Amino acid sequence: MRRACLLLAGLVAAPLSVFAQTMDFNKVEILTEQLGPNVYMLTGSSGLDPSHEDGAGGRIGVLAGPDGVLMIDSQYAQLADKVLAAVRRIDSGPIRYLVNTHIHRDHTAGNAFFAKQGAVIFAREELRDSMVKLSHAPNASSNPVANPAGFPVVTYGMGDPVRIRMNNEVVQFIPIRAAHTSGDTNIKFEKANVLFIGDFYRNYGYPFIDINNGGSLKGMLEGLDATMKSADANTRIIPGHGTIIKRDDIIPYRDMIIAVTDKVGGMIAQGKSLEDVLAAKVTAPYDAKTAGGTDSSAERFVTAVYQELKSGRGR
Numbered sequence: 001m002r003r004a005c006l007l008l009a010g011l012v013a014a015p016l017s018v019f020a021q022t023m024d025f026n027k028v029e030i031l032t033e034q035l036g037p038n039v040y041m042l043t044g045s046s047g048l049d050p051s052h053e054d055g056a057g058g059r060i061g062v063l064a065g066p067d068g069v070l071m072i073d074s075q076y077a078q079l080a081d082k083v084l085a086a087v088r089r090i091d092s093g094p095i096r097y098l099v100n101t102h103i104h105r106d107h108t109a110g111n112a113f114f115a116k117q118g119a120v121i122f123a124r125e126e127l128r129d130s131m132v133k134l135s136h137a138p139n140a141s142s143n144p145v146a147n148p149a150g151f152p153v154v155t156y157g158m159g160d161p162v163r164i165r166m167n168n169e170v171v172q173f174i175p176i177r178a179a180h181t182s183g184d185t186n187i188k189f190e191k192a193n194v195l196f197i198g199d200f201y202r203n204y205g206y207p208f209i210d211i212n213n214g215g216s217l218k219g220m221l222e223g224l225d226a227t228m229k230s231a232d233a234n235t236r237i238i239p240g241h242g243t244i245i246k247r248d249d250i251i252p253y254r255d256m257i258i259a260v261t262d263k264v265g266g267m268i269a270q271g272k273s274l275e276d277v278l279a280a281k282v283t284a285p286y287d288a289k290t291a292g293g294t295d296s297s298a299e300r301f302v303t304a305v306y307q308e309l310k311s312g313r314g315r
């Protein structure tokens, strides 16, 4: 039974809980790259995180300046000290705001640590609800994401973006309909023309629609459209993992999702099972262009598409 549960978890939510514990956090370095006069991204070093070979954990954004620091996401809890040290190399001012792109632990497990530094945490109401739910689960005491000290304090829904004005920048928290998870947010720095988009786009492995955390195929496609609308041809778009992209890089990605969805939909109409669909390797035409962990992430992606179509939620 336990084995079956682990297998099931492996199909839909593997990267976060099962494998993350096997990495050697001591070896991880936090690398800083400047994206604008006062906007930075922090990335864990590569080759250490079995779930994200390209860079350990989730990427962090930092806006620094005389008005204090705003952070996007908080990484694995085990890396919080190193992230703080990296922020301090940029700016010694107070860390005032932290916004979460989505609930996964490589983006939120450091929340409690940064709340203790004084950060007010912003996120979607759905994200907070999911954290509260986790805090009632049997393993809550060993799960940093379920620690109430790291819960968002200010929450928002699907309406207009939240706008924070500081350091001569306007920062928009743009709500995205259930895509990678139920509580996704894009964060845009208007003046720097930089857009952080969390994990619903990725160029390392296939898309991850985390149905268990409220993600959806429909939301993923809507989210990609919304992202293209909030960017221009020069906007630097920063995914939670992988390399920096431009708006037009999203087009072939979206087309691939639609093509795979149509193939899977056709096979469902022919009465094929999930096993049949997985055996047909419908992503094969895209494997050469998709970096990283292709087999497992293709299986996870196609399984989610199958489940979404089968349940009638469709696209």
Ligand SMILES: [Zn+2]
Pocket: 102, 104, 180, 199, 240
């Ligand atoms: Zn994620």
